[in-house]
Amino acid sequence: MAEENYYVSVDTGGTFTDGYVSYPGGSTTVKVPTTDHDLTVCFRNCIDKAADKLEKPTEEFLVDTDVIRFSTTIGTNTIIERSGPKIGLIVTGGNEDDLFRAEDGDGELIASDDLVVGVEERTSANGEVIEPVNADEVQSAAKTLMNRGAKLLLISFANSYHDETNEERARTVIETEYPPHYLGPNQVLTANEVSSRPGYRTRTYTALVNAYVHRPMARSLYKAEDDARNSGYSNPLLIGQSTGGVAGVSKTVALHTYNSGPVAGVLGADAFRKLYDLDSVMSADMGGTSIDLGTIVDGELDRNLLPEVAGLPVHVPMIDVHTAGAGGGSIASVRDGELSVGPESAGAEPGPACYDLGGFDPTTTDADVALGYIDPDYFLGGDQQLNAERAEEAIERQVADALDVSVAEAALQIRERVDQNIADSIESQLAERGEDPEDVTLIAYGGAGPTHCCTFAEKAGLSRVITAPAAAEFSAFGGATLDVEHRYSEAFGETITGDAPSIDTRAFDRTVEQLEAEAIQDMAGEGFDEEDVQLQTSILARRGSEVREVTLPSRLRGTDDLDPVIEAFDADAEEEIDLDTVVLTAVGPVATETLEPQALEGEDPSDARKGSREAYWPVDGWEETGVYQREDLRPGNVVEGRALIEATDTTYVVPSAWTYRIDEYGNGIIER
Incomplete structure (x- = not known):
């Protein structure tokens, strides 16, 4: 073999x-x-x-x-769990009281006032070390913080994004003074390891959040x-x-x-966008706890250059994912005659009532079972048995009786409510990007995504959905499409105006050359030859509070090369744009997942039909509904709604006026 x-x-x-x-x-x-x-x-x-x-x-x-x-x-x-270590923060003297302020107190779980100590040091705004750190003062600060219970020390000095000398010197002093068995591993971190962007407060927040998750992550x-x-x-x-x-x-x-799993799903959706040569797609990952939405418009991923983590702005550009509390485990309740679903979730343990693991609250999944959409004997391909009676009892006790309707009608209202919540989120996301829902294809995945996608897509005005064969594992598929990628950055700090886009091109080129040398060395350590590494240069530019990342040539030959920056801001002649940070992205190709087309067979799906069962549908109520096995459908097969298509990882609910077709890549194309 x-x-x-x-x-x-x-x-x-x-x-x-x-x-x-x-x-x-x-x-x-x-x-x-x-x-x-x-x-x-x-x-x-x-x-x-x-x-x-x-x-x-x-x-x-x-x-x-x-x-x-x-x-x-x-x-x-x-x-989420606030399970990170207690952090002691060493800052530039004079910033102890105003550098870290949690507006609502939430952030104080990461750093509290008594764990912020200042030391005398000074680096100028131009990156010149004017006052070196004093070793005795640093040792005293470290001792004070550890005596107050700090389990990890973080050093963040003003203007050290230009020159990290004082931060690194302070770290060396601490690690030299205290032996490893006293400090423990990875106990001293510096802000320069995470951010080289200007903005002392945000740079410190970035380092704080990173320090908080560093130890459990490592x-x-x-x-x-x-x-x-x-x-x-x-x-x-x-x-x-x-x-x-x-x-x-x-x-x-x-x-x-942070959030890398949902991001992998969005990148998987982008791989589908490229496969089908689409302009704009929205990804919808509906799992047990929530739904994650990603938007790609005109081929551009929605990137947040100053996202918030734990309520704090951070200098880590992230692919934007909008999360809403609408998943299979979202709990339904009635208060003052009004039905609500989520954001509270039953999770996996005890989970929905139908899991029969001690959960008593009715959830979205319980509603799908009570409606006949999910076969309790074929959940996860039969690996997990569900208790339909428990689902119906929970819905009757907490929803149907309160609304004075039947269990089936209460279950339908639960389903309609959660799908409307998702549709509202989709409409909001598309409106922010100025996109017409009719021009957008939905990529639906997650364990509950195929079960609900037709309903929330229709409510949001979308008419085309693509689902992968392994829809519930699509984020893992998205991860399989990713290459090795590193970002390197260096503060630049020049200013241009709309009518005078001129900078020191030699300084820019030197900065890029330094970053390229670092990238090639790192990539060699990961097994990539220099000629295989793809490099892209960009600039983080700022006009007031507006920040954009703009791709530039790796070497600037003249002022025309800066036109993309002016165009990105649509800047007037005298408007100032700060060129804060030079960024280099290095990509090393790794064998990634590719989908090969297959020959199309006939439209008739009869060979995949496994029977029928009663399911409860809007308007018509209980109707005998055809049931098909997803794995037995062949490329070219078409299933007309109403229908239920069961896979080993999820169930596809296809209402009337929708059709489900298997295309040449084995993907499910659902259209109305």
Whole structure:
């Protein structure tokens, strides 16, 4: 038997952890419960289950695995749970009282007033060290903070984005004074490791949030990598980044992993956009806890150059994902005669009432079971049995009786409410981008996405939906499309006007050359030859509070090369634009997932029909409805609504006036 080469992508979600494995001639998916107490456990469980499905011992499977990509919620969970370490912050003297202010007190869980200590040092706005740090003062500050309970020390000095000398000197002083067994590993961090952009307050916030998630992230990721290596895997573990792409564990900045799972799904949707040559798509990932929406208009991903994490602005450009509390586990309740669904979720444990694990609250999934849309004996392909009676009892007790309607009508109202909430979010996102819903194709995925997509798409004015064969594991598929990517940046600090776009081009070129040298060296360490690395130069430019990232040539030959900056802001002749930071993006190609077209067969889906059952539909009520097996549908087959299409990972609900067609790539095209 020929040796296989496997490419593994693992995505941890709030309820389930998904695995997508591709290999020459095929692919497969697996799903395991997320182990919130330790995400490295579900990571390994996912790999073990994939090996078992491919009928190989885990060790043999990992020996034959070329790439493992891991999109993890460790950093996100650390912030949500407030489980990070107590941080002591050393700042430039005089900034102790006003540098860190949490407007609503929430941020004080990351840094409190008594854990901020100033030391005398000074770096000018031009990057010249005017007053070096004093070793005795730094030692005293560190001792004070540790005596007050700090478990990690963070150093952030004013203007050190220009020259990190004082920050690094302070770190060296602390690490020299205190032996490793006293400090512990990775106990001293500096702001220059995370941000080289101007803005002392935001730069400090960025470093604080990164420091907060650094230790649990480093501990977990190195543990996951070591575990895989000890079992036969020989290459770096690649970690999903919210900026796009993946990076090795040693090159991963903790903050860059924030929200990386949902971002992988958006990037998977972008891969579909390119496959179908579409201008604009919206991704909708409806899982057990929430729905994540991503918008790509005219081929441009929605990037936030100053996102907020834990309520604090950070200097980490992230692909924007809008999250709403509307998932399969969203809890339905009636207050003062009004039905609401979410944002509270039953999660995976105890989960919806139909899980029969002790949950008593009715949820979206309970409604889908009560309506006959989800077969309780075929949930997750039969791997998990659901209790329909528990679902109906919960809906009757907490919704139907309160609204004085039947259980079926109450379940339909739950479904309609959650789908309207999603439609409202979609309309809002598209309106912000100035996009007409009729011009947008929806990419629907997640465990509950195919079950609800037709309804919320129609309510939002969309008429075309694309679903992947492995819809519930689509974020893991998205991770499988990502290359290694690193971003490098250096403060620049020149100002231009609309009629005088002139800068010191030699200084710009020198900065780019320095970043390129660093990128090539790092990429070589990750196994990439220089000629294989793709480099792109851009500038972070600012006009007032408006910030844009604009692509520029790697070497500036004249003022015309700055025209894209002027055009990006539509700047008037005398308007000033600050060129804050030079950015270099380096991409190293990794074998990624590609979809090959197949020959189309006939439209008749009869061979995939597995029977029928009663389902409750708007207006018409209970109707005998055809049921089809998704895996048995062939390219070219067309299923007319009303219909239920069952897959091993989800159920597709196709209302009347909609059709479901399998195209040449094996994807489901749903249109009305």
